[in-house]
Amino acid sequence: MPDTPPRPYTAVSTPEVDLVLLGGDIGIYALARAFHEKYGITSTVVTRKVAGPVADSSILTTVELGMAASEEDMVAALLQVGRDKAARPGGTRPVLLANADFLVALLAAHRDELGELFHLPLLDDDVLEAVADKATFSQMCSEIGVATPRTVVLDFEGGTAPEVPELDLGWPVVAKASRSSAYNAVSFPGKRKVFEIEDRAQLLDLVGRLTEAGYQDRFVVQEMIPGDDTSMLSVTAYVDTQGRVTLLGGAQVLLEEHTPGALGNPAAMFTTDLPEVFEQSVRFLHHSGYRGYANFDVKIDPRDG
Template identity: 85%
Template sequence: MPDTPAHPFAAAPTPGVDLVLLGGDIGIYALARAFHERYGTIATVVTRKVAGPVADSQILRTVELGMAATEDEMIQALLKVGADKASRPGGTRPVLLANADFLVALLAAHREQLGELFHLPLLDDDVLRAVADKATFSETCLEIGVPTPRTVVLDFAGGDAPEVPDLEHLGWPLVAKASRSSAYNAVSFPGKRKVFEIADRAQLVDLVERLTTAGYRDRFVVQEMIPGDDTSMLSVTAYVDTAGKVTLLGGAQVLLEEHTPGALGNPAAMFTTDLPEVFEQSVLFLEHTGYRGYANFDVKIDPRDGVAKFFEVNPRIGRNNYYMTAAGANVADPVVADFIEDRELTRMVPREEILYSIVPWMLLRRYIIDPDLRARVQEIGRRRTVHPLSYEVEGAKRRAYVIAATINQVKKFLQHYPRPSADGF
């Protein structure tokens, strides 16, 4: 299934539009690609390590800080980049974006300094603290009537292991994850995972002990397991402008998620689709909380009642954001309209049905058990399949990397998720 372009990219850079990105993963490249397609922008990427997703690219320049770079050194590097751009003749004020929770939190902590040199599409501090916390997210959903899994919160703030309550009412197995990934990134321990499947009370007690020993000092959420494999998951991407209007809104049905311990839950394949009820609930949450900037919701259809249950909102656009741009709603447009052009934008909704995938079709089809869904996805893929890193303006080194990375996915899935399971674990 070829990755064929549906929309021509800009012939020349658009004056006044510039972009600086903090980080270096697939999602960062996807943002750089969106700005390049629409505005011809050559982005500046500041990162500790120039890894495959952003290496040898024609559409961005990299500033490599080294793996030992501190948060303060990252901020100083950004300030230098911003000052250099401002000092040039006709210098522009770039948009500054990050696409990892801890990096978004870092930008927010230095918003006054950075705001002098960059456009910062960031949430207010109090809103960021609330929505980036999975425990608070669950409470907010219950408050406004947005469906969410039943949740119990364990608090490690005191430094001692919290008491594990009776959780029989949730049923086993359960799902456990950090309330805030920015806090979780600071600890390390054997068996650390992004999301844990907890079979029984003994396993939960063991996890609590390991977290305490590792020095974890935040909250951990324990939730009921919503049945269903990866194909029950949905992704919703949005942008809320400075006036509080949702100017970008779209979604996709996930087909396969990554299953390596550190990336568990990141979509590896999905197709764009209309989700009217889920979109309505997403807008309700965004408006209720006073949200601003990019948002990415994780949602799952509960087969027991057919209800879409909201798991979390990421205070950033998400690693898989290119599905929006590929389907006709370029994710660069709303932030440029908001901060640079200062104009109202009619809500952008992707209209094209496309298959987004970073894995080869022969691997993907192995995990789509439902024959009707498999046939539908195959037909969509024949019309248009996109890989976020496969961009026709790139050179031979990039093309070789994309081929190698795609093939490497086969090895990773056979190692970590050799066959589909009923619950996606």
Template identity: 50%
Template structure:
């Protein structure tokens, strides 16, 4: 078996590490550059694409790469939405050479659209923030007017489909807008219409609460349609840099059954196959679990599963490579997953009970950092990078998410 993984971030390294821990195999990582998380690794062989490589160029290189390893079972993984889309769209070229454990293109298109995702969830009695859809298809015609929005301010506005939004340009463009009042919403609608946007935008109720209200779910659905792996986690702190906004930086694995049951319903009823990663927030107003989106991949912070004793690559390989039916697992073990220095994390966890739990897990040594794979992958260069990355988190939080508790960093 030979894992081939697309990308170069911390989640890609975590997948390579999971393969190595379970099967002792090195992985090939295909990317535009060997970034810090995957550079100088003893468990990775980097294959670099040209800086101007197109998706078709990448697929061409993958086909060529398969020819360089005859007799091997190649397992293809990607860990970002756009790369998953490239693989799914070119499945016909790739599947003769690779195991391609992803959902269908039709389902991918449906769940990638935030408006459609909300509609699917509503039909399955899965909690989502209240959502209003603004369709700009006729925005260039005389007499067009946006629909009324009767949500309380502040509220959230975002493109239903990133594919419809990525090539639209206007002053103040953001991935997600927090709208303070009607005037701001009117200005956003005018900017979108004038910029030629003709897709759909969703406006949603703003679920209150800080990062500790967030939850994460990772699932694997096998080729038979069975949900063989489920793991949930309580987020403690997210990243707040513009490029990493919303990515969990620290969380505790925890079985949250009412939330997992809603995820099961979604996966079963949609005919989902492969890995899925749900972003969920607890609504403090009623205690409900509000599902924001599902990512058609395992997720950037996937190492929390391996650290909690449920290496996700085992479920994938036994299903797609060995053809075995795997006994379903719901993770129970609590571990602290964190890419932060402990003192930095503890400064931000203000809830006394959560603070005490974090300290107890640290004292017990139940802490996992995906890049700390020592001594297996512990060269001086790797250790220096991991230390620098952790220290860099202090600088980033001081700049982008300062709080009264961070004095003295």
């Protein structure tokens, strides 16, 4: 019997759903595509530059602001988009989403004015601040017995170089911004998402470059957990408005990104059950008061499990 040819895909238009997205990376395209496949809608994307996956797509329209656009320009553009949509006869109140930490922080900082025009599915400020800060995240994990790498926090408050203590973490160590929203505001030669630091001299050099660039937040220095890309695990969860974890998905990473700006992002994974990791993830979500979608990166230490 011959194979039945696949039926052509047809999205069913749902006019009572509207979506506005801030940003222009592949994650923004993925959100636009998911909403299009479910609701048949064309999303509006507000971005500094139209390029890559959001360029020439038939499932979204773009508002390009230019690379020099400030965060204030982004908020002004969103407000204009919201007012334009509200002025249309029979227009529906759009949902506003972003896919990068610093853009989520931007929406949260302007939640009152944006909330007059958009549905804003955002965490409360105190929860967002706690879970988006790697230093605070580690502290919260320790409160509920969830293991994290040993961590030393360097504070660049006021733009001054912190004193670097003698470390008992072994070399090399991992160094990264405590909050990516603050790190996004600075630029310097050799900037990376995550640094592998071989010795104290390299760490002092990084501290100097961060200070010269005007960085004014915390940086975390952590022990290096051995293992290649395949040692990484990923957990995706959803917490409903009542605080119930209604979705848990686990995966083992096969390959990560290795470009400086995306180091550590999973590029290929296969799904698998992770009961012990699921239990710890749920414990953290309940402890933090988190709501919405969440993702955890997990690495099992081969030295002690």
